[in-house]
Amino acid sequence: xxxxxxxxxxxxxxxxxxxxxxxxxxxxxxxxxxxxxxxxxxxxxxxxxxxxxxxxxxxxxxxxxxxxxxxxxxxxxxxxxxxxxxxxxxxxxxxxxxxxxxxxxxxxxxxxxxxxxxxxxxxxxxxxxxxxxxxxxxxxxxxxxxxxxxxxxxxxxxxxxxxxxxxxxxxxxxxxxxxxxxxxxxxxxxxxxxxxxxxxxxxxxxxxxxxxxxxxxxxxxxxxxxxxxxxxxxxxxxxxxxxxxxxxxxxxxxxxxxxxxxxxxxxxxxxxxxxxxxxxxxxxxxxxxxxxxxxxxxxxxxxxxxxxxxxxxxxxxxxxxxxxxxxxxxxxxxxxxxxxxxxxxxxxxxxxxxxxxxxxxxxxxxxxxxxxxxxxxxxxxxxxxxxxxxxxxxxxxxxxxxxxxxxxxxxxxxxxxxxxxxxxxxxxxxxxxxxxxxxxxxxxxxxxxxxxxxxxxxxxxxxxxxxxxxxxxxxxxxxxxxxxxxxxxxxxxxxxxxxxxxxxxxxxxxxxxxxxxxxxxxxxxxxxxxxxxxxxxxxxxxxxxxxxxxxxxxxxxxxxxxxxxxxxxxxxxxxxxxxxxxxxxxxxxxxxxxx
RNA sequence: GGUUCGGUAGCUCAGCUGGAUAGAGCGUCAUCCUUCUAAGAUGAGGGCCAUUGGUUCGAAUCCAAUCCGGAUCACCA
Numbered sequence: 001x002x003x004x005x006x007x008x009x010x011x012x013x014x015x016x017x018x019x020x021x022x023x024x025x026x027x028x029x030x031x032x033x034x035x036x037x038x039x040x041x042x043x044x045x046x047x048x049x050x051x052x053x054x055x056x057x058x059x060x061x062x063x064x065x066x067x068x069x070x071x072x073x074x075x076x077x078x079x080x081x082x083x084x085x086x087x088x089x090x091x092x093x094x095x096x097x098x099x100x101x102x103x104x105x106x107x108x109x110x111x112x113x114x115x116x117x118x119x120x121x122x123x124x125x126x127x128x129x130x131x132x133x134x135x136x137x138x139x140x141x142x143x144x145x146x147x148x149x150x151x152x153x154x155x156x157x158x159x160x161x162x163x164x165x166x167x168x169x170x171x172x173x174x175x176x177x178x179x180x181x182x183x184x185x186x187x188x189x190x191x192x193x194x195x196x197x198x199x200x201x202x203x204x205x206x207x208x209x210x211x212x213x214x215x216x217x218x219x220x221x222x223x224x225x226x227x228x229x230x231x232x233x234x235x236x237x238x239x240x241x242x243x244x245x246x247x248x249x250x251x252x253x254x255x256x257x258x259x260x261x262x263x264x265x266x267x268x269x270x271x272x273x274x275x276x277x278x279x280x281x282x283x284x285x286x287x288x289x290x291x292x293x294x295x296x297x298x299x300x301x302x303x304x305x306x307x308x309x310x311x312x313x314x315x316x317x318x319x320x321x322x323x324x325x326x327x328x329x330x331x332x333x334x335x336x337x338x339x340x341x342x343x344x345x346x347x348x349x350x351x352x353x354x355x356x357x358x359x360x361x362x363x364x365x366x367x368x369x370x371x372x373x374x375x376x377x378x379x380x381x382x383x384x385x386x387x388x389x390x391x392x393x394x395x396x397x398x399x400x401x402x403x404x405x406x407x408x409x410x411x412x413x414x415x416x417x418x419x420x421x422x423x424x425x426x427x428x429x430x431x432x433x434x435x436x437x438x439x440x441x442x443x444x445x446x447x448x449x450x451x452x453x454x455x456x457x458x459x460x461x462x463x464x465x466x467x468x469x470x471x472x473x474x475x476x477x478x479x480x481x482x483x484x485x486x487x488x489x490x491x492x493x494x495x496x497x498x499x500x501x502x503x504x505x506x507x508x509x510x511x512x513x514x515x516x517x518x519x520x521x522x523x524x525x526x527x528x529x530x531x532x533x534x535x536x537x538x539x540x541x542x543x544x545x546x547x548x549x550x551x552x553x554x555x556x557x558x559x560x561x562x563x564x565x566x567x568x569x570x571x572x573x574x575x576x577x578x579x580x581x582x583x584x585x586x587x588x589x590x591x592x593x594x595x
Numbered sequence: 596g597g598u599u600c601g602g603u604a605g606c607u608c609a610g611c612u613g614g615a616u617a618g619a620g621c622g623u624c625a626u627c628c629u630u631c632u633a634a635g636a637u638g639a640g641g642g643c644c645a646u647u648g649g650u651u652c653g654a655a656u657c658c659a660a661u662c663c664g665g666a667u668c669a670c671c672a
Contacts, residue, residue, distance in 0.1 A: 032612090040615060050614055052652065089652085090615065130672085167672060284672080311670070320598075321668090328670045335672050364599070365667050391600080392665085399665090430632065446634090457620095458608065462601070463665070470606090474634055476620040477608085484634045492631045539609065542619080549635060558631045595634075 009519070010036050010047070012077065013093070017049055020072035025058050038516075044085055045092030046516070052089050062089035097507055100515040104571055105502045109578035113522045115157030122384075123161045123346055124150045126358035127276060130167045131263045132176045133201035135270055135410035136400060137393045137466060138360070141455045143276045145390055146358040147588045148456055148534040155586060156529055161350050164278040165342070168260055169285040174241040176200050177255055178234060179207035189262050195411065197266030200259050210234050270411055274448065275588055280349075282342065288333060290341025294377060295327050303376045314373060324369055339370050340377070347381050354384030356532065361389040361461070388532045391463030393455075408468055417472060418447035424474055431594060442592055446480050449589045453479030456587050457538040477542050479589055482580055485545035486591040489577040492557050498574055500567045507568075510551040514572055517544050521579050525586070534587055541583040548576050 014031040021029050035053065039045040051062045051069075058065060066086035073093070074081050082096045126146020129135055135143075150160045180203045189199040211234050218228035229235075244252040271277065295312055298304040304312050304326060312327035326337050333341075346355060357367060367387035374382035392399060393408075400407045422443040425431060431442065454472045458464045474480040507515065521540070528536040557573055560566035581591050 035612095035614075037614075043615080048615085052614070055652085088615065128672095170672060172672080288672095322597095325670055330670085332670085334670065338672090360666090361600070362666055363672095366672095368599095389600095394665090424634070428632090428634070430634090462608090465607070467607085470621090473607095473621065476634095478620080478634085480634055481620095484632080488632055488635080495631065535609090539619090546619090550637090552631080553627090553636045556631060595632085 009080075009095070009099075010523075012080075013047055013049065013073075016073050016076045017069065020069055020076055021054065021058070024068055024072055025060075027054075027058060029054060029057075039092050043087060043090075043092055044094065046095045046512075047093050049091040049093070050089070051086075051091055055089070062086065066091045097512075098504065100507055100512050101502075101504055101568075103515050103519055104568065104575065107518070107575055109574050112579055112582050113155050113525050119157055119159065120353040121159045121161070121351060122153055123163055123350055123352045123355040124153070124358065125163045125165060125346075125356065127164045127278070128167060128359065129164075129267060130172060131197075131200070131260050132172045132204045134195070134197040134266060137408040137410065137413060138400065140274065140410050140413070140451070141390060141393050141464075142358055142360070143271075143274060144452050144455050144588060145388065145460055145534065147276055148537075148586060149356060149358065149388060149532055151586045151588060152525060152529050152534065152537070155525060155582070161279045161352070162277065163280045163282060163346065165282045165287070166284060168283050169245065169256075169288065171238055171242050172204070173256065173260070174238040174245065175207040176204040177252075177259055178237045178241055179203040179210065180259065181255070182210070182234070189265075195266040195269060196262030196264070197270070198409075198411070199266075200263050207234065207238070270414075273414055273444075274410070282346075284338070287342045287345070288338050290345060291333055291337040291339070292327075292341070294340050294344065294379075295333075295337060298326070298373075298377055301377070303373075314376070316369065316372060319372055321365075321369060321372070324373075326373070336366070336369065336373070339366075340373055340379075343370065343374055343382075343385065344379055347379065352381055352384065354381065354386065356386045356388050358388045358390070361391055361463075363387075364389050386532065388460065390460040394463055394465050396465060396467050396469075408466065414448065414451065417451045418443050420471060421447035421450065421474070421480070425595065434594075442595060445590045445592055446474075446483060446595065449479035449483050449584075449591075450474055451479075452587055452589050453482070453538060456534045457542075459535050460533060479584075479587075480595075482541050482545045482584060483589070483591050484595060485548055486577055486580045486584075487593060487595040488552065489548070489573045489580075490593045493570065493573055493577070496558050496566070496570050496573075498570065500571050500574075502567050502571060503564050505562075505564045505568060508555065510547075510554055511568070511572060514544075514547055514551060514576065517547055518572075518575050518579055521583070524583075528586070537583050537586050541580055541587075544576065544583070545580060 011031070013036050014034040017034045018029050018031040021027055033053070035050040037048045037050065039048045049069075051065055055062050055065060063086055066089075070084035070086065070091055070093070074084065080096055080099050081093050083094045085092050124146055127139065127143050129139060146162070150162050153160050180200070183206055184203065189196040192199060194202075211232050214232040214234055215225070215228045218231060219225055223231065241252055245256060295304060298314070299306065299312065304314050306312050309329040311325055311329040313323050313325050315323050317323065324336060325334055326340075327333060343355065346352065359367065364387065367385070367389070371382065371385040371387075374385060394400070395406065395408070397406070425443065425446065431439065434442065450472050457477065472478075524536055524540040528534055555569065557566065557569040560569055584591050
């Protein structure tokens, strides 16, 4: 593969600085300690080296240092650096026109990002739904993040396995089950024309209503609140059901399977709509017994210890954490035990080098402990465990709570976004030549684009606020803005054609700015991958689109003054469209040819 | 209380391995569709970067303390 030396311009500048300082003054300054910035727009130049850092060490005045270093670097990077100036301790270099022209000329729109030399097998686990209720806004953030991280890593050339762990057992499922038994009279989703996940979720809400009522009644009958909360008959029923489930009671298992099947049918529809898929789905009902032999191994390795009541623990106080239980006194596993077992299983099955868990930040502690335990047990790839911890999506009124019905339902929100995109598209009336199938697809693309971009443009680590009163925007820093920019370029290219022959010419400021912006795309992908942060790409795509739109209003492509200019600008258009397409595909967002 | 993440424009967010005058978008106001798609562009207005102290040529960025908010510290998952 062609060495993409363009993306290394900043690196080259750093290395040259280090090298020239060494030659001039015989002082070693590592290249990575050199600070290179884009030059302020008001000042002549493209890239700036901050001199203050070396002034003291070299015992030179900023001006003297700048002049000597500037001259030396000009000689070191001939054909690339054309001039320099010094302003108040900042050494500003101008990059040659030829350099950027070459970049535009030689860039291949189908090869925008070079593959890494260090290819890895990476698992991304995301989504992790519960089978007692439908997906909500928080799940959407999770799904979009997981999907996006997988795409980014794939683009870098890694082999990526997308997996999902379904929490399909436990007391919460039994709550839906017992409510169904009590209140449904045998009704099914087909009877009520509901999606299965919503149907089952309704019974989860019914359970909680019934539970609250029972507690109130018991308290009215003179029972203390704390006791009533434990003694409510419906809760007792759910607990009994869980016990029966664990004993393998046939009727209970049948009901459980039946209701879960309804939920999976519903999830399937949602996942298809939002474009989530998994290479493999793990079910907790299969994995919850995993990790038992690891407990034994840990005991003999003395990683774990046993208390008098025979429960098994790990002491993490030396690592600044607490003691953590890994096996109950009755011999059963806890959440942590399963996760250790599952980590081992996944590593074995896929021979992974790294494993990324996309899970909310409420579980930071859990994953810190999980990684530590896996490391202490010396499981393969334990160091490759990463928790992509994302903040909750909150409403202006506070946290969403399924139990209280204050959730933004995923299906509702997606449908709403598609509906709005339909209205807006119809109002603009630019796609009268589309067939109805094409229109459907376009509405989906735009609606989902707006939603995905909205959830991915924010730093994943931070909690974010979603206001259902104000619908998600289609203008400004949004998915549709970028989709629109792409469609606009494509519209031009349909008229001009895409076969170009370039001859050298002087770039205008906006043409050069676009070249610079296009050239940093691989570095942005790297940054996003290293930080597991798709928002870097969202911000980049927006900046690129915005810059192109400015260019678009200032300069014509099809009607450029000269054929030479026209050819150059067509190529810029091709590269911009390809880069926007690639960046957006990293976010799981399609870009239409026309909108 | 321990740990941890955050507090930047009216709102939602960038910027944080210290660098030149702190940026976007939305909202507000004002301009631009006989010229490649106005889901666009241009401009105006809007800031004690939570507070205080420190480190230094230089702090939104690093350190300390304080105040406010979230998460977590379960033999739930």
